[in-house]
Amino acid sequence: MGASIKDVALRAGVSVKTVSNVINDFQFVSDATRAKVRAALEELDYRPNLSARLLRGGRTGVVALAVPEISSPYFAELAAQFVQQAKGHGWTVLVDETQGAKDSEHVVLEGIKSHLIDGLIVSPLALTAKEIDQRRDHTPLVLLGERLAHAPVDHVSIDNVAGATTATAHLIALGRRRIAAIGSQPHISGGTAALRLRGYRAALRTAKIRYDASIVIPAKSYHRADGYAAMHALLDLPAPPDAVFCFNDLLAIGALRALHERGRQVPSEVAVIGFDGIEEGEFHTPTLSTIRPDKAEIARLALALLERRITDGPAASPREGFASFELLARQSTARS
Amino acid sequence: MGASIKDVALRAGVSVKTVSNVINDFQFVSDATRAKVRAALEELDYRPNLSARLLRGGRTGVVALAVPEISSPYFAELAAQFVQQAKGHGWTVLVDETQGAKDSEHVVLEGIKSHLIDGLIVSPLALTAKEIDQRRDHTPLVLLGERLAHAPVDHVSIDNVAGATTATAHLIALGRRRIAAIGSQPHISGGTAALRLRGYRAALRTAKIRYDASIVIPAKSYHRADGYAAMHALLDLPAPPDAVFCFNDLLAIGALRALHERGRQVPSEVAVIGFDGIEEGEFHTPTLSTIRPDKAEIARLALALLERRITDGPAASPREGFASFELLARQSTARS
Numbered sequence: 185m186g187a188s189i190k191d192v193a194l195r196a197g198v199s200v201k202t203v204s205n206v207i208n209d210f211q212f213v214s215d216a217t218r219a220k221v222r223a224a225l226e227e228l229d230y231r232p233n234l235s236a237r238l239l240r241g242g243r244t245g246v247v248a249l250a251v252p253e254i255s256s257p258y259f260a261e262l263a264a265q266f267v268q269q270a271k272g273h274g275w276t277v278l279v280d281e282t283q284g285a286k287d288s289e290h291v292v293l294e295g296i297k298s299h300l301i302d303g304l305i306v307s308p309l310a311l312t313a314k315e316i317d318q319r320r321d322h323t324p325l326v327l328l329g330e331r332l333a334h335a336p337v338d339h340v341s342i343d344n345v346a347g348a349t350t351a352t353a354h355l356i357a358l359g360r361r362r363i364a365a366i367g368s369q370p371h372i373s374g375g376t377a378a379l380r381l382r383g384y385r386a387a388l389r390t391a392k393i394r395y396d397a398s399i400v401i402p403a404k405s406y407h408r409a410d411g412y413a414a415m416h417a418l419l420d421l422p423a424p425p426d427a428v429f430c431f432n433d434l435l436a437i438g439a440l441r442a443l444h445e446r447g448r449q450v451p452s453e454v455a456v457i458g459f460d461g462i463e464e465g466e467f468h469t470p471t472l473s474t475i476r477p478d479k480a481e482i483a484r485l486a487l488a489l490l491e492r493r494i495t496d497g498p499a500a501s502p503r504e505g506f507a508s509f510e511l512l513a514r515q516s517t518a519r520s
Numbered sequence: 521m522g523a524s525i526k527d528v529a530l531r532a533g534v535s536v537k538t539v540s541n542v543i544n545d546f547q548f549v550s551d552a553t554r555a556k557v558r559a560a561l562e563e564l565d566y567r568p569n570l571s572a573r574l575l576r577g578g579r580t581g582v583v584a585l586a587v588p589e590i591s592s593p594y595f596a597e598l599a600a601q602f603v604q605q606a607k608g609h610g611w612t613v614l615v616d617e618t619q620g621a622k623d624s625e626h627v628v629l630e631g632i633k634s635h636l637i638d639g640l641i642v643s644p645l646a647l648t649a650k651e652i653d654q655r656r657d658h659t660p661l662v663l664l665g666e667r668l669a670h671a672p673v674d675h676v677s678i679d680n681v682a683g684a685t686t687a688t689a690h691l692i693a694l695g696r697r698r699i700a701a702i703g704s705q706p707h708i709s710g711g712t713a714a715l716r717l718r719g720y721r722a723a724l725r726t727a728k729i730r731y732d733a734s735i736v737i738p739a740k741s742y743h744r745a746d747g748y749a750a751m752h753a754l755l756d757l758p759a760p761p762d763a764v765f766c767f768n769d770l771l772a773i774g775a776l777r778a779l780h781e782r783g784r785q786v787p788s789e790v791a792v793i794g795f796d797g798i799e800e801g802e803f804h805t806p807t808l809s810t811i812r813p814d815k816a817e818i819a820r821l822a823l824a825l826l827e828r829r830i831t832d833g834p835a836a837s838p839r840e841g842f843a844s845f846e847l848l849a850r851q852s853t854a855r856s
Contacts, residue, residue, distance in 0.1 A: 188658055212548055253600065254596050254599045254603060255593075255597045255599070256596075257596070257800075263591070263617075264591035267616075268619075277616070277617075278615065279590060279599075279614065279615040279617075281613075283603075322524060408803045437803050440803075463744060464773075466744075467744045467748070467776075469805045
């Protein structure tokens with residue numbers, strides 16, 4: 185077991201405070217005492233701890249990544265990318281979960297943990313640009329996602345509108361005309377859902393397909409069970425859809441389950457596409473078509489922005505990074 | 521923006537060290553200087569940071585959970601349980617990923633981050649009991665899983681042998697006799713795979729079914745792709761199995777995908793059961809039968825052990841917690 189500062193104090197016959205004064209190189213310790221403490225530090229192989237480094241403004245080698253939900257495969261896979269790529273920066277990544285709650289996100293930004301970490305990467309759901317702007321904490325910060333594109337901080341995003349347009353246009357290219365959407369969030373303005381809805385509507389407009397609000401189903405959260413319920417609701421309509429664009433893969437997987445239970449063939453009767461490119465979709469039956477943001481690129485860009493922010497300090501103007509995405513056409517949208 | 525210790529020093533006209541001496545309540549600061557610094561601290565609304573608390577042995581309110589893979593749904597779902605339940609203890613949980621690598625697990629145990637956290641919960645893959653025993657770090661520690669059941673530390677586990685016996689007996693109860701296993705790890709002794717293999721063999725023995733090593737397929741990692749490859753290998757055998765026990769759900773989902781591609785009916789031709797009870801299995805087609813450890817209970821027990829360890833100190837004898845599990849019989853093992 186490593187020696188504690190108490191062990192060192194005991195060995196040197198001085199107080200814990202005196203040991204910490206020596207560790208901190210404070211000048212008021214007598215040479216004799218300093219020598220005694222140093223000898224005890226060596227004898228016990230004491231490794232000066234971070235608290236001392238922190239008082240001197242040192243780096244901790246730790247960055248925090250705060251995501252709404254650790255158990256969501258998209259965020260879990262994204263977190264894994266951060267963990268792996270942070271090694272190249274000499275950082276350990278600790279992942280925190282906010283559950284998208286405003287108070288948790290506040291706590292993150294107000295720096296409860298800011299003295300433990302060199303920097304913070306946050307994927308916010310609830311916070312506003314104004315709140316981010318007014319944060320009291322100095323910790324270098326990078327935001328993920330487009331929710332707060334106008335906040336004066338570094339951020340990395342993907343083009344959600346273009347991604348959603350691509351997904352919807354893919355369904356149109358299969359000859360589908362009654363294309364539903366699952367995952368709108370009318371109570372949240374400017375978030376990811378609003379951007380994906382905008383992309384969906386843009387693709388319909390281009391194809392001269394009338395927008396029908398009755399087949400745009402809101403989802404409070406983006407879990408499998410939400411997609412499952414929404415798909416059942418769509419199948420209960422007098423004129424069910426022949427295709428569905430789900431705003432994430434979990435919603436799509438729930439929708440596929442509902443279609444299976446109702447005996448509808450995918451893709452011949454109903455084609456389904458998701459968003460996120462989680463690995464689960466690759467192994468689902470049928471395999472799930474999706475828009476896959478480049479998670480490795482998101483992590484790479486965010487870590488690079490964080491590194492530059494730490495180097496350049498808070499005064500440097502905010503920078504933006506954009507990660508790419510790709511369309512993965514699989515069985516759930518195959519030509520029948 | 522909050523004031524830094526530097527801002528306070530500037531305002532009070534003293535050195536940063538003097539400010540930290542005042543914050544630390546060191547006695548050698550003159551009353552006049554102390555008053556000046558205190559006034560500056562108040563004026564600038566400086567919130568004494570953790571480094572000061574740490575030097576005095578204070579708690580950080582943060583515990584770390586180190587898992588082999590954040591992107592594995594089992595660990596992601598488990599981590600979410602820890603995050604949610606830790607609130608009851610006043611803790612924020614930060615999740616770290618070791619990738620099961622010995623050096624990463626060492627780093628965790630040797631306390632690189634130990635000064636940032638009140639305690640550490642580790643699900644180790646590579647470390648041995650001896651290595652745990654010899655760790656130099658004082659951070660209160662709780663282990664998850666049975667890998668290191670004989671290490672002299674607090675740990676929480678489930679009965680892997682009983683779980684595997686239950687899974688295999690469930691397949692036998694369906695009338696299956698040629699029951700394969702996917703996920704053995706012959707190069708690792710005493711780990712989870714060895715325990716699940718033992719449970720599988722115990723169930724066969726009870727049913728007087730001969731153990732056939734040719735249908736026990738090793739898996740280097742427990743990903744969907746490993747289960748997919750293993751199932752293809754089993755289907756290439758002259759006498760393929762009529763049932764498969766996969767040592768985790770991801771392996772089972774890969775196996776189901778392979779069965780689908782080879783046109784085999786599940787469960788009528790081949791029944792499949794997994795282990796972990798991840799949500800993905802509930803929405804797969806067919807839905808996946810599994811052994812579900814009580815993840816909420818694992819988190820509850822581990823956090824309680826950690827809290828007691830912090831209170832009782834390192835000398836208290838190690839304690840064990842056992843979490844329950846349940847068999848979820850779904851479509852992949854339905855009676856045909």
